[in-house]
Amino acid sequence: MGRFLAGVAACLLLVTGGLLLWQSRAEAPALPSAPLARFAAFATPGVRLAPIPNAPEADAKSKEEKRFARADKNKDGRITLAELVEPRRKAYDRLDLDHDGKLSFEEWAVKTIDKFKEADADKSQVLNAAEFTATAPKPKAKKPECGCG
Structure with missing residues (x-):
């Protein structure tokens, strides 16, 4: 009996699939229109463009x-x-505070302690994130890449 029911179900599925294919009204996809020319010179015949000058030579020096x-x-x-x-x-x-040409630990420590005290705005003997940011070296001003301005 199970085979009979499986055969009937398979036949119903085949008939249903056939009907769906027969009644489908698939339409061809609509193609978009051609894009407009990007440059008017290419769209207009007879217009000549100026030749492109030679590119400057690259610096051959390595890093x-x-x-x-x-x-x-x-x-x-x-x-x-x-x-x-x-x-x-x-x-x-x-x-080098005493200018003897030698940097002692004490000379380095004096500068470091002074820098710490300047950064410690609330005099808590502890630097928070904002105070520590003040100890970062100042960035150098960038030079303009060209002499045009």
Whole structure:
């Protein structure tokens, strides 16, 4: 009996599927219209465009070559110890309080403690997030990329 009921159900499903396919009224999808020309020069025949000038040559120097050139202050192709150390001299002199050419722990600590006290606005001997943010080094002003303004 189970086979008979399964056969009847299968026949009903086939007939129902056939009727649905026979009565379907599928429509062809509507295609969008062609887009308008992006440039009027292409839409208008006979209009000539100016030739594109040659692009400037890219700098062939690598990142390390540029870094070397910045460190070589007298441009002799060699970096001396003085050329390498000189950019850091001002920062060192600000920490070297007795100007003996040696930075002791005490000299470093004095500057650090002074910086801490300046940042501790509420004098609680503890820096909160806002006070700690005040100890960050000031960002350098960016140079304009071009001389146009």
